[in-house]
Amino acid sequence: MSAAPRTARGEKTRRRLLEAAEHVFAAHGYHEASVSRITERAGVGQGTFYLYFDTKLDVFNELVEDLNHRVRQAMSEGSRGAASRIEAERAGFAAFFRFTAEHPALYRVVREAELVSPDALRLHYSRIVEGYIDGLRDAAEEGEIGDIDPTVAAWALMGVGEMIGMRWVLWGDGDAAPGDPADPTASGTREVPQHVLDEMMRFIAGALGRPALAHDPRPAADDKEEP
Amino acid sequence: MSAAPRTARGEKTRRRLLEAAEHVFAAHGYHEASVSRITERAGVGQGTFYLYFDTKLDVFNELVEDLNHRVRQAMSEGSRGAASRIEAERAGFAAFFRFTAEHPALYRVVREAELVSPDALRLHYSRIVEGYIDGLRDAAEEGEIGDIDPTVAAWALMGVGEMIGMRWVLWGDGDAAPGDPADPTASGTREVPQHVLDEMMRFIAGALGRPALAHDPRPAADDKEEP
Amino acid sequence: MSAAPRTARGEKTRRRLLEAAEHVFAAHGYHEASVSRITERAGVGQGTFYLYFDTKLDVFNELVEDLNHRVRQAMSEGSRGAASRIEAERAGFAAFFRFTAEHPALYRVVREAELVSPDALRLHYSRIVEGYIDGLRDAAEEGEIGDIDPTVAAWALMGVGEMIGMRWVLWGDGDAAPGDPADPTASGTREVPQHVLDEMMRFIAGALGRPALAHDPRPAADDKEEP
Amino acid sequence: MSAAPRTARGEKTRRRLLEAAEHVFAAHGYHEASVSRITERAGVGQGTFYLYFDTKLDVFNELVEDLNHRVRQAMSEGSRGAASRIEAERAGFAAFFRFTAEHPALYRVVREAELVSPDALRLHYSRIVEGYIDGLRDAAEEGEIGDIDPTVAAWALMGVGEMIGMRWVLWGDGDAAPGDPADPTASGTREVPQHVLDEMMRFIAGALGRPALAHDPRPAADDKEEP
DNA sequence: AATGAATGAGTGTTCATTCAT
DNA sequence: TATGAATGAACACTCATTCAT
Incomplete structure (x- = not known):
């Protein structure tokens, strides 16, 4: 259901999510890292995460x-x-x-x-x-x-x-x-x-x-x- | 709230829980290992766990x-x-x-x-x-x-x-x-x-x-x- | 993970849930009926539902x-x-x-x-x-x-x-x-x-x-x- | 917000959406049928749907x-x-x-x-x-x-x-x-x-x-x- | 000592809908 | 006309923990 970004804006958002994920995973580990923490740190809505990752x-x-x-x-x-x-x-x-x-x-x-x-x-x-x-x-x-x-x-x-x-x-x-x-x-x-x-x-x-x-x-x- | 076992029976229960925990943690890792799985494997009620561990x-x-x-x-x-x-x-x-x-x-x-x-x-x-x-x-x-x-x-x-x-x-x-x-x-x-x-x-x-x-x-x- | 109730209290709770479910399903249909609505009507916590139904x-x-x-x-x-x-x-x-x-x-x-x-x-x-x-x-x-x-x-x-x-x-x-x-x-x-x-x-x-x-x-x- | 199509092209798109909807509803029922599945099958963007249906x-x-x-x-x-x-x-x-x-x-x-x-x-x-x-x-x-x-x-x-x-x-x-x-x-x-x-x-x-x-x-x- | 019932906060995930382009 | 990006409320479900018995 997720897809590669088709626009520059999408590309940027995806990158932001990835960076946020690295930070959050590093800080809390996989299990304590919640998707919501990631999206919050990336400054996007929760649903946006699933636009780029399954x-x-x-x-x-x-x-x-x-x-x-x-x-x-x-x-x-x-x-x-x-x-x-x-x-x-x-x-x-x-x-x-x-x-x-x-x-x-x-x-x-x-x-x-x-x-x-x-x-x-x-x-x-x-x-x-x-x-x-x-x-x-x-x-x-x-x-x-x-x-x-x-x-x-x-x-x-x-x-x-x-x-x-x-x-x-x-x-x-x-x-x-x-x-x-x-x-x-x-x-x-x-x-x-x-x-x-x-x-x-x-x-x-x-x-x-x-x-x-x-x-x-x-x-x-x-x-x-x-x- | 937990306490050291005071009777031989309690000692045995505690040991059983520990063994079960080792098995469950080994098999599933910390996060996937649930207390209920541990107690189930130990053959005791769920509440019993908290008699021996906090x-x-x-x-x-x-x-x-x-x-x-x-x-x-x-x-x-x-x-x-x-x-x-x-x-x-x-x-x-x-x-x-x-x-x-x-x-x-x-x-x-x-x-x-x-x-x-x-x-x-x-x-x-x-x-x-x-x-x-x-x-x-x-x-x-x-x-x-x-x-x-x-x-x-x-x-x-x-x-x-x-x-x-x-x-x-x-x-x-x-x-x-x-x-x-x-x-x-x-x-x-x-x-x-x-x-x-x-x-x-x-x-x-x-x-x-x-x-x-x-x-x-x-x-x-x-x-x-x-x- | 769910189990048959083992006590009279559990039996009663289960029955309450079933009745609540009938009402809620009847009123809203399957999809609009949320588990939380059911438990709320039954007067029990959300988790309780899963004690009796998978x-x-x-x-x-x-x-x-x-x-x-x-x-x-x-x-x-x-x-x-x-x-x-x-x-x-x-x-x-x-x-x-x-x-x-x-x-x-x-x-x-x-x-x-x-x-x-x-x-x-x-x-x-x-x-x-x-x-x-x-x-x-x-x-x-x-x-x-x-x-x-x-x-x-x-x-x-x-x-x-x-x-x-x-x-x-x-x-x-x-x-x-x-x-x-x-x-x-x-x-x-x-x-x-x-x-x-x-x-x-x-x-x-x-x-x-x-x-x-x-x-x-x-x-x-x-x-x-x-x- | 939706409007009747004003051009032949719009008419065609609308028809495509309707056909896709019939298929998707038939296959999945109302609740499992998502707008995105419909638009995907119709081969149009997700937003396009709301051009023709409210x-x-x-x-x-x-x-x-x-x-x-x-x-x-x-x-x-x-x-x-x-x-x-x-x-x-x-x-x-x-x-x-x-x-x-x-x-x-x-x-x-x-x-x-x-x-x-x-x-x-x-x-x-x-x-x-x-x-x-x-x-x-x-x-x-x-x-x-x-x-x-x-x-x-x-x-x-x-x-x-x-x-x-x-x-x-x-x-x-x-x-x-x-x-x-x-x-x-x-x-x-x-x-x-x-x-x-x-x-x-x-x-x-x-x-x-x-x-x-x-x-x-x-x-x-x-x-x-x-x- | 032992238990099963109960809880509720928390999770990952979905989706109809809006909007800027 | 058309789109893909974005959203956030909502959902089913899990689980460590508490407690009355």
Whole structure:
């Protein structure tokens, strides 16, 4: 029943609704976000919503899709022109954290997607992972990184990014006591502290790198960790 | 208004409610889980629920808490007696995946917690991380792993575990097309494939270990470990 | 989700809802009858409705069923002990008209059923017809009426009753100009004028046979209406 | 606010809307038929509807009116030139059933009219009845039928036609189990079986008088009218 | 301790109608 | 003449919670 807007005015209204939806979903999550809150924030009547979206789930899915495009673009732009895979990784993560800080919706919306629209969630992660996999494979072929399975590595990397992002971007520095209201609409202020980023990159570099050196259970004599 | 059970019969009822809640939350998520579904499954009247819990959120929080205890116990039991930190890590992750497979509630409940009860979520992750941190610090002191910041590493590790768990335990092997119903109540059948576990451990070992050795792609002259 | 009442109190509430529903459906028709109007009239909260009925359609169907039982009972009681089939017919119709006058819901609800719940409608008519058919077959075997096909005759008879009832019971005597509000909740006042009933019975008697006695336009000299 | 079309183009649009409305009302009934569905089917914009009709009820009324003209025309054409009143009756009914089969809208729309626009309904039936009454009166004067009250007889006849039509035209032959989807848009295929029509005519002939001629299975000796 | 009845605010969604273009 | 955008009141239905028994 909904349709694509046919006029410039309609186009604008639709965009307003989408923006309002991002904000409201980010602030309240899917379930607490009511269509009426969205339309109110967009400054349109309730019925107008259904001119452009079939259901509430519809906007949600479109939003996930949209955010997915935007993070991926932010990440690939951030890492474009990096000298090495590791540097690309660092730049990509930095871009991801920046994006997260500016769009906390990413976290909230995506995490809730698991229960609301599982397909959307899988698609979201899978797309990001795919980009990773290609990059890792190339890097492996050029001997830049070890011979780790790129699929497993890609998912692991995403886990690292997500968790670090949650811990330091969303929660802020550890000082904020649990129980802190932490207005979820506030955005753009938190940053991953430099040293966390550094440590994370060392973690990742170690994980991806030249594993013969790192892992060989029977290394040179001075290297006694494993039997 | 709710009170701790004063009789053995009450204790039993309470336990039944908690079990029912775990099942219902796991299957439907917080919002779709209605108190009436919980009481129905527990085989008690609807009013009985409020004899033992103040609100729906209450059970949820208790459930998160409970699951937290149980995973942590499973993990520490799993890794007890491991010969090295890395082996402990592997055993811990294996235990975590096993637990996840048997209690998909963990994932669903915890992920939804972010929006429903943020404090519960923070507490959950923080507790797990704390255990990691101690272990990592010890291992670092004994030279068993590199000198990476244990806090950052711990969060990163948790991210890895969570994502790999989601990808291979919850989703099953990649064959299941998105859109697949994937009955969320089904449990206990999925396992992380051996080779994924292996690769993940190589990833982690590299990340934690001797990073000076592991990272430099073009080792300086004084850096001779490479064959 | 709805359930049968388990206590006397619940039973009473359910009955109140059903009565309110009959009234509201009769007055406004299915679509204009809102659940809230029903609950309001029943003097209960909106949610209470759903304790006893799954959907609005549900009460509607139950109402049709209920009315069906009641008309049929009224009709068979009315015609019990009639001396002949024709007399039984007359008594049955009279009972039907009386019932209709007292329960205008019958008409409105049943007629609307066609679009709202076609099965309910068919069942309603079919049940009444079945009763007719048996009676007609018996009467035919005893030579009381002609050899007309009882099924066709039964449907035709129902049509006659329905239309006469609509014209003279629901609309009142022809004086009421169209456009007259004719409060549909008013009930119990209209009656089919005696002479209309008489004419209708002559119509039916003729239709059913032995018509030589009943209708012959050139009857015996002493025999001016019926024997 | 609406106006009669002033141009040929407007005339055409109006007609298109009316046709669309008939189809949509027939298929869905008044309440489920939305203006947007009508305009969509007519291939015009939603606003265009209000150029030609003031309200949704407006088209509905016009449609009832229109159908009324058409059935009556069909019936009088069908019965034109019939040799006797009874034959005229038969031809008229046959035409009515044919029309109904081809325009199921008649039934649905008219029956729903009772609640939606009672005046329209009364007018519809009254007009048909009027035609009957005149015919019956003439026939009575010429001794062709009995001396039954033509008004009562006319309403009764209409009831017969409507019910038989509903039972055999709309529902099809009795085989179709209730619950059968019975696509309401399907049209033009059902016919009243020959023997039902025959029996119905015997019913009517008996009802209207001279039934001795028409019905008596063992005709008296003096009773020779039958061909 | 246990329960089923009751509630009412809240939700997503529909649709006849208006209006600027 | 024609349109698509916009509206907001209205609806069926859900559910956490309270309470009398």
